[in-house]
Amino acid sequence: MALIDQHAGAKAVEERLSRTTDPRQRAMLETVAEHLRAEVVGDVGRLLATLVDDPVYHLWSDGHDVGPRGVNGVLNYYSELVAARRQILEFAVERIVVDADTVVTEGWIRAINLGAVARARGWHVEDDEASYLVTQRVVIFWPFDRDGRMLGEDGYANLDPEAVQRLEDSELPEAYRQLFAGAS
Numbered sequence: 001m002a003l004i005d006q007h008a009g010a011k012a013v014e015e016r017l018s019r020t021t022d023p024r025q026r027a028m029l030e031t032v033a034e035h036l037r038a039e040v041v042g043d044v045g046r047l048l049a050t051l052v053d054d055p056v057y058h059l060w061s062d063g064h065d066v067g068p069r070g071v072n073g074v075l076n077y078y079s080e081l082v083a084a085r086r087q088i089l090e091f092a093v094e095r096i097v098v099d100a101d102t103v104v105t106e107g108w109i110r111a112i113n114l115g116a117v118a119r120a121r122g123w124h125v126e127d128d129e130a131s132y133l134v135t136q137r138v139v140i141f142w143p144f145d146r147d148g149r150m151l152g153e154d155g156y157a158n159l160d161p162e163a164v165q166r167l168e169d170s171e172l173p174e175a176y177r178q179l180f181a182g183a184s
Contacts, residue, residue: 028144051152
């Protein structure tokens with residue numbers, strides 16, 4: 001079994017979609033699944049197409065909202081994620097709740113981070129040059145407007161600084177290795 005299944009989140013949403021009959025709820029679930037698929041391949045254009053023109057993210061960390069605002073804020077957020085090489089992650093969704101205006105997903109995010117990045121984000125690591133598997137419990141609210149476009153994301157996550165595992169080079173998936181190919 002792979003260390004990280006980058007498609008786990010979209011697959012979970014698609015499975016929920018297969019059991020949903022309400023047309024609006026189906027459309028919202030399809031949008032969330034597309035958003036998650038776009039994140040996996042790093043296609044910011046596809047990702048932005050799932051959002052309203054002026055999206056607002058609320059990402060709560062230690063009681064503070066650190067989410068990006070507007071298209072430029074969202075572009076910067078995803079650019080920083082890619083620059084830090086944090087995009088190899090799995091969202092293991094365990095619960096999905098859907099109503100007329102919101103999709104809610106809950107589960108574990110497991111991501112591979114370089115030690116220096118993990119340390120800067122609050123995990124206790126020993127080696128800034130090693131790679132680590134970091135884990136967080138998250139709940140994401142995906143609110144929608146009347147036209148069925150995603151308004152942004154409202155994310156809540158815990159941070160257990162000890163929820164970290166150093167990885168050997170042999171454990172690193174090829175997608176993660178490729179992020180460092182040619183880097184000196």
